[in-house]
């Protein structure tokens with residue numbers, strides 16, 4: 001490393017330590033965020049190092065992250081994207097590829113999903129001219145169940161696309177088995193659950209495809225970013241093509257002729273020998289992430305176990321601290337799972353002598369950030385009214401979630417002192433009612 005470079009990176013680390021030293025927790029004054037990035041001096045230095053190298057587009061760093069992350073999640077391939085939403089869009093769009101021949105999803109085919117969801121778990125279904133089939137979730141785990149999914153399967157159903165709710169795995173073994181029996185694709189939206197297991201196996205490794213988000217609220221961050229993972233090499237090729245403008249060529253930027261027949265293809269009605277770099281076999285996008293993002297991701301990846309452990313510890317502290325508080329429905333891990341918590345979900349019993357809004361107002365007044373369980377019942381949002389859809393069963397719990405549910409943070413920036421303050425604040429409020 002050149003002297004200049006070393007000096008700059010040392011200064012960045014020193015700057016980080018100084019900036020962090022000014023932080024302290026004052027109950028009721030310091031903001032307790034529901035989520036946020038946990039960034040240390042190595043992360044800051046990694047970002048600056050990538051900037052010093054001017055690694056501004058996707059390159060070696062992105063590829064290294066992809067291979068390390070795929071290994072980590074026990075998938076053969078990972079493709080970085082610019083967000084978790086883009087990862088969901090790519091994962092589902094890949095299933096419409098002509099390369100899947102008879103297996104491909106066609107307009108009007110159905111995809112089973114849950115009503116109480118994040119919008120971009122569902123949007124790719126509509127964006128691809130497919131029909132979402134909404135099922136309800138359970139309270140306490142906030143996931144749907146294999147029985148509900150089984151009931152929703154109809155003659156046009158071709159896929160299941162669901163998220164592991166707030167880090168809590170859905171019944172992945174059973175749902176993957178159901179998908180197999182009915183010849184359905186399974187996409188796991190693992191954006192909120194990296195590090196979780198079900199039956200001892202990592203979430204994100206059950207589906208044909210799975211997705212991750214690297215937005216700061218998530219277990220690992222790149223600022224913005226996401227990833228599609230799969231062990232199916234044919235699907236991986238499709239994902240890559242659709243992510244990279246729809247091109248047929250698979251040479252990385254800066255590479256040429258890795259297939260040794262760059263000028264020997266004849267595809268579509270193009271003239272023979274048309275440059276393979278510019279032959280497009282999918283109607284694709286450009287959803288790539290940059291090496292700057294990957295540099296941060298690689299640095300964050302070394303701390304994933306620690307991040308997940310802290311999230312679990314914070315969740316347990318809240319769970320134990322709030323145990324027995326009347327009128328609160330507290331969260332529970334799905335049986336046979338080890339969640340990697342995204343947040344701590346609380347549902348206010350509809351019979352409670354106080355409203356959910358009164359409780360969250362009280363917490364917010366103490367600078368404790370609260371969030372809703374994303375959209376609540378998505379079907380009630382303006383964007384989905386009148387859109388093609390099928391609803392199976394009553395969306396009773398999704399409606400309850402819309403009215404009565406919120407969550408508070410467990411991310412690594414939450415200290416024991418903060419968690420205890422959250423517990424005390426909830427207890428104080430309920431006692432006063």
Ligand SMILES: Cc1ncc(COP(=O)(O)O)c(C=O)c1O
Pocket residue numbers: 083084085086088118120121163189191192213214215217225226
């Ligand atoms: C379950 C789930 N899926 C997808 C996303 C979208 O990720 P991104 O914000 O990176 O687009 C989120 C965002 O928080 C999410 O919670």
